[in-house]
Amino acid sequence: SSLDFLSATDGTYKLRISDYTLVSFGTFGVDYGETEKYHQTFYPMAFMFVRTETAFAYNRLFKYATTTA
Numbered sequence: 001s002s003l004d005f006l007s008a009t010d011g012t013y014k015l016r017i018s019d020y021t022l023v024s025f026g027t028f029g030v031d032y033g034e035t036e037k038y039h040q041t042f043y044p045m046a047f048m049f050v051r052t053e054t055a056f057a058y059n060r061l062f063k064y065a066t067t068t069a
Helices: 055-068
Strands: 008-014 021-032 038-050
Touching: 008 038, 021 055, 038 055
Parallel strands: none
Antiparallel strands: 008 021, 021 038
């Protein structure tokens, strides 16, 4: 059987060092906290440092994540 789960990116973060951008890939989880509210949390599984945020960079990250999962 196949394992299905939600995958997402959590935005990008521009780093001051060498003008790299950090791209993260992972999944989301929801829990019911002590404040009696639901909280959504991002669980990262893979990261990539890129010079420019492009479709090519995302495709490489997604390919890596799916082949190593």
